[in-house]
Amino acid sequence: MLITGMAWNTALGADTDGVWRALLAGQSGVAPVASAYPLRNDRAAALPGLPADLDPVRRQFEAGAKPLRAALAEAGLEPADPRLRLVLGTSYGAHLDVPPDGLDLWGATLASELGLARRPLMVSTACSAGSDAIAVGAALIDAGEEEICVVGGVDVLTPAKRLGHSALGTMSPTALRSFDAAHDGTILGEGAAFLVLEKDLDRRVRPLGRLIGVGAANDAAGPTAPDPSGDTVVRAVRAALAAAGRNTGDVAVINAHGSGTPVNDDIESLAFTTAFGEAAAPVVFATKGAFGHTLGATGALEAVAVLLALRDGRVPPIAGLETVMPGFPLPLPTGAPLPITAGLGLSVTIGFGGFTTCLALEAAA
Known part of the structure; x- marks a missing residue:
């Protein structure tokens, strides 16, 4: 399965190579993020450029729109291309913090506002949702059901998620230290990434x-x-x-x-x-x-x-x-x-x- 476009939106920025250089330099996007609620840790990795008081549903949209456009552009595709099928993954997105109106509606909004011709497919399998969206897109192409799939995941910081992980005890009171002898929990972040999958490349674009x-x-x-x-x-x-x-x-x-x-x-x-x-x-x-x-x-x-x-x-x-x-x-x-x-x-x-x-x-x- 060929990957012809990819992009991300992270706490370290959205430029693919710029963020990669920041990672290689050991930088972190974790910083204090204000909350009106008592949390185990007030630090998180928020997306730059999004106002702290932005409506959670709109935050989910803004987080995903930038890398979705960028991944399609790198693949040389227009959003309205009828061959495209968008497959989106999220945990709960903004759903825990807004009146229940369907976990899939943010994805439909994202697709329609960016001009995609078809309604997206949604995947919500907790923290593996982004990977599972990629897997679903690949399976659809392998089965001959789709020609090109744009696949990825989007999730944003919300008060309910931060409170939930504080209550569960999964949030570190200090810092996120993967595989360190002093590890004591996680720190939440928000971000989005998309990849373009296609099986038989008949276009003038270099696979990544x-x-x-x-x-x-x-x-x-x-x-x-x-x-x-x-x-x-x-x-x-x-x-x-x-x-x-x-x-x-x-x-x-x-x-x-x-x-x-x-x-x-x-x-x-x-x-x-x-x-x-x-x-x-x-x-x-x-x-x-x-x-x-x-x-x-x-x-x-x-x-x-x-x-x-x-x-x-x-x-x-x-x-x-x-x-x-x-x-x-x-x-x-x-x-x-x-x-x-x-x-x-x-x-x-x-x-x-x-x-x-x-x-x-x-x-x-």
């Missing part, structure tokens, strides 16, 4: 990479807490590699979920030990220390990050990581970028409700 495999699994362990064994992550990784016709020795880099919560970090450590053992040593990186945990946008943002890492042959340092947690089995970049060899890139996302998805990506030839 390829999606070559998808794997998914669900542990059904509970509404929020995942299965502590890590087996669900292992199954998703192995399914993605099987779909790609590859093995663990082909993997050069993994963008881990890296939420910074002890439970999730421990699960990924166990899963990577089981899946990779001593046969291979791909470099693992994570972007949530820089972008915050963007919930339903996470998988799409991280797919873009993996493609940029494969393009440049290096990964950015993990923001907030100083002392690697005991027993983590694979190399992690601390303080400076790490080089990676040519090969396959994986993006792993883990969501509430047990949703776990792995995308297998390659650089353009």
Whole structure:
């Protein structure tokens, strides 16, 4: 599956290469974000340029509109092209903070206001929604149902989400430190990213990479807490590699979920030990220390990050990581970028409700 356009909107900005340079320099978009409610931490990663008091529904629209336009432009496509099918992922978007009027309406508004000819498809599978939107788009093209899909995720900061994660105890009282010995929780963020997928390229545009495999699994362990064994992550990784016709020795880099919560970090450590053992040593990186945990946008943002890492042959340092947690089995970049060899890139996302998805990506030839 060819990827012909991609763009993101993050707490570090929206310029694809500019944000990538900021990540490589170790920068973070996490900063104090005012709230009228008592929170476990007043820090978050908000999108620059959006007023703090912007209506949540409009905030969701503004967050997604910029990268959607940019991804289509890079692919050389007009929004009104009748071949396009938009597939959108989100956790709850603005839905927790506004009167219930349908979780899909923001997507229909986004499509119509940008001039897309067809109503979008919506995916809401918690924190794996962005990855699952990519998987749905790829499946539609493989099945011959669609010719070109624009896929991605959008999620925004709202008071209800920040209060919810404070109540759950998943929010760090200090800082997000993925895979650090002192990790104590996550920090929320907002963002959006889109990729353009098509199977047979008959247009004069240079592919940016390829999606070559998808794997998914669900542990059904509970509404929020995942299965502590890590087996669900292992199954998703192995399914993605099987779909790609590859093995663990082909993997050069993994963008881990890296939420910074002890439970999730421990699960990924166990899963990577089981899946990779001593046969291979791909470099693992994570972007949530820089972008915050963007919930339903996470998988799409991280797919873009993996493609940029494969393009440049290096990964950015993990923001907030100083002392690697005991027993983590694979190399992690601390303080400076790490080089990676040519090969396959994986993006792993883990969501509430047990949703776990792995995308297998390659650089353009």
